[in-house]
Amino acid sequence: MSLHQDAVVVDCHNDLILLVDHFDQRNQPGHFKDFWLPELRTGGVDVQILPICLEPAFQSEGGLRRTLLLVERIHRLAAEHSDDVAVCVTGAEIDAAVAAGKIALVIALEGAHGIGQDVALVRTLHRVGVRVVSMAHFGRTFLADGSGLDTTSRSRLTPEGIEALREMEELGIVFDISHLGLGGVDDVLELATRPFLATHSACLGITDSHRNLHDDHIRRIAQLGGVIGVAAAIPFFIDAQHPTADRVVDHIERIVEVAGIDHVGLGPDFIDDYYQQVYGGWILPPGFEATTAHAEIARPSDLPKITEALVRRGFGEPDIRKILGENVLRVLRDVMVADHA
Secondary structure, eight states, X not given: OOHHHHSOEEESOOOHHHHHHXXXXXXXXXXXXXXXXXXXXXXXXXXXXEEXXXXXXXXXXXXXXXXXXXXXXHHHHHHHTTTTEXXXXXXXXXXXXXXXTOEEEEEEEESOGGGTTXXXXXXXXXXXXXXXXXXXXXXXXXXXXXXXXXXXXXXXXXXXXXXXXXXXXXXXXXXXXXXXXXXXXXXXXXXXXXXXXEEEEOBTTTSOOTTSBOHHHHHHXXXXXXXXXXXXXXXXXXXXXXXXXXXXXXXXXXHHHHHOGGGEEEOOOOOHHHHHXXXXXXXXXXXXXXXXXXXXXXXXXXXXXXXXXXXXXXXXXXXXXXXXXXXXXXXXXXXXXXXXX
């Protein structure tokens, strides 16, 4: 058995539920079974963090309704494919699912638009299974500013955002700083008492993008026990001209140099199929220039190419296993403890 297939592979960020919902709305309910499940199995994915990212039409109105509908869709998906996947709300449940040969699904929010300014809803969302939360996407929520606003605001956490962070730590929800503005990242680093994730980010020292993290933030995330999941599928994050598996490993190596081998994982952000199917191509967020380059790591089935690149670079098996999943699993086990609902 290959190292990649034998290792526990954790994907910190795949927006697949949006594409599943897209096909549901077109009376094609088999999309997960026909496309995503084979992709995940071929890619060796054992743990999939499933973010709920709201389309712009739902970000100001209807956010909570849309969030809950997608949460419900994830639970129904797990019921429909119970031999293959399981929604998990604790680290112990993740371990049990993986041991049973299932893909552990962890429900996440990418941008907390559904919470609005009602921090009490953090506990409500915890009750329905949400276990990873980022407070903002590219723009502004009542809790925080996204990285797209770094040049126009101080991008800090709001008072409600600070309260929400404390509530998440108490409940056992993993905080996610990907997409958070630089000032907000500083706030989290000052206030956090538990390890957290940057589910899909890369290194500012390699690729100049407001979505990436500079070395000081990477170092301080590691000091709190956190892990950075390296993006791979979006060219603008890793290299707009040469988004290859080797370029992904360049970012992995940079994090290892800055923070150590225990603080890097995988957060590819497989969104290309969604944009192609729904919009016919990329819709660029603020601050990104068009590119014709196609990411070498575009779908879960491409993930073994990262392992191959790591082997070529001379990474040993124990370190590769940490990068593929063990580091992120440590954070999930540490924070996602017994149900507090």
